[in-house]
Amino acid sequence: MSYFVHESSYIDEGVTIGDGTKVWHFCHVQKGASLGEKCSLGQNVNIANNVKIGNGVKIQNNVSVYEGVELENYVFCGPSMVFTNDLTPRSKYPKGTEGYKRTLVKYGASIGANATIVCGHTIGRWAMIASGAVVTKDVPDYALMAGVPAKQIGWVCECGTVLKNEWKCQECDREYTLNDGELQEK
Incomplete structure (x- = not known):
């Protein structure tokens, strides 16, 4: 085995896990999920059925990645952040995968601690979502989002430094x- 799974975690049948990935305490990776190489799943992470996670993804403690969510390479999910997958959930009327x-x-992209990502949206490349923000719409590449609901308050460099009134990173x-309102690297 070229990956690590702590003995307290459950990996269902039909899961793919890439080389160098680490699954820490009390995690559950469900059937059909795919984890890329060199990922890290912190304590108490749940990866639902058929979720696709790219390489180098870091998911901190107490995060559930529900069916319908896809994380591309090098995404960061902060502690206790939340994904949803149903805009109008009803216990009595489950919709299922469809x-x-x-x-x-x-x-x-990076998502801060306790942020909520309302389903049906795309978070752009290298975007940064502030802790506690509630994302209710698509987020542009490199956008810095904060608040409830989240609004764009600036731009960030690929390295994570906030760009202040200029288009060259100080770091x-x-x-x-x-x-046309889109930030692009030269």
């Missing part, structure tokens, strides 16, 4: 351009 709304978190020297 009724779940798709949520896509793109390459390199790593990456340069960006803003075209």
